[in-house]
Amino acid sequence: MSSHSAPIKIVFLGTPAFSIPALKALVADDRIEIAAVITQPDRPAGRGQKLTPPPIKTLADTLGLPVFQTVSIKKDEPLKAHLKSLAPDFLVTVAFGQILTQEVLDIPKMATVNAHASLLPEFRGANPIQQAILQGKSQTGITTMLTELGVDTGPMLLKHTLTIGPEETMGQLTERLSESAGPLLVDTLVGMVNGSVQPEVQAHELATHAPKCQKEDAILDWQASADQLQLKIRAFNPAPGAATFLEGERVKLLKVRTYQPPAADHSPDQSSDQSEEMINTGQPGQILAIIETGLLVQTGQGTLEILSLQPAGKKEMPARDWALGYFKAVNGTRQLGCFSPHQSAPLPA
Incomplete structure (x- = not known):
């Protein structure tokens, strides 16, 4: 495309913070013209449930782009008429965050293009980033594709692959993937x-x-292995948080x-009480020891080391x-408890 060609005219549809780097990249490229931005309505957010605009609306306003909010683009006749006129x-x-009808898909001269956060055809659906971590994948990425009526079934265009870090959380991976979407879309x-x-x-x-996960899906079953549990905890961080x-x-x-x-120290003065034989005892969920870096917890297979946690109503710590404050020392020893997947009723007094 020569420098004298007319810019590529697009309408951008996005809502959450994940969409922000893509819109920024498209705006920054002089080969592309943003004719309008479409997003969802303002929604209550935070503890005060204050009516808050979507992140994309805030950005579009800052950039001086025409922005339209709609509850349902497929039912919004004035908006569809305006898009056709553009x-x-x-x-x-x-x-x-909304399903597009064929009428909407047919508005552009060339195509409707979507950036999906997986290496299609793997992980179609609502939660591809979470599923990639849950299933222990070593790689994921962004796929640009033509949008069809089916969910993430359209022909693929370009892909960008990322390696998933061994301790990377869903929040961290989401941020990296969002940064990759913009250049790939351009x-x-x-x-x-x-x-x-x-x-x-x-x-x-x-x-x-990649189905949408419910809050109850984030409850930890301590019969699972340490490897499975750490995948789940990473996949549900930051929201809703594995509990x-x-x-x-x-x-x-x-x-x-x-x-x-x-590694075992076989020197004569060895006095460590953290040998593998000692810590691999107890029922699943049992807190076995408080060590310098955190807590050791028995699982269905292996031991999980907890580095940070968030008690109800408090911040991450x-x-x-937390354990030194929670488990009081009696006669110089601490009676450590057992984590459970069930919210058991308190015992009668």
Whole structure:
């Protein structure tokens, strides 16, 4: 595309913070013109439930872009008429949060393009980033694709692959993926206009689904292995937070790792009480020891080391500090408790 060509006219549809880097990248490229931004209505947020605009509206206002909010784009006849009058080359969607009808998909001259946070056809659906961590994947990425009526079934355009860190949380991975979406969308749109990017049909037989998780899905079952539990805790951090119960109180576990006992020291003066034989005892959920870096907890297989947690109604804190305050020392020893997946009723007095 020469420098004298008309810019690529797009309408951007997005809502949460995940969409922000993509819109910034598209605005910054002089080959692209943003004719309008479409987002969801203001919603109550925070403890005060104050009516708050979506992050994309705030950004669009700051950039001086025309922005429209709609409860349902498929039912918003005035908005659809306006979009048709704009005659955009593309609609570009990044976590918009509404289902598009064929009438809306047909508005742009060329196509409706979506940036999806997985390496399609893997993890179609609402929670691809969370599922990638839950299933212990070593890689994930962003796929740009043509939008169809089916959920994430459209032909693929470009992909960008990221390696998932061994202790990376959903929040951290989401941020990295969001930063990747913008440059990939720019390359996709420019490539579609000049013909260098061609759609590739997905291998539908290889598709996997990433369903929306409920809050109860984040409750930890201590019969699972330490490896499985640390995947779940990373996948539910920051929201809603993987949770367990201690004496009926809800506790969120935020940073953990599978415990690897230190190599045995066979010197004559060895006095360590943290040998593998000692810590691999107790029922699943049993807090086995308070160590310098946190807590050791027995699981169905192996030991989990908890580094930080969040008691109900409080902020995140080091697990060791919490335990030293929670478990009072009696005659020089601490009676450590047992985490449970159940919020048991208090015993009668």
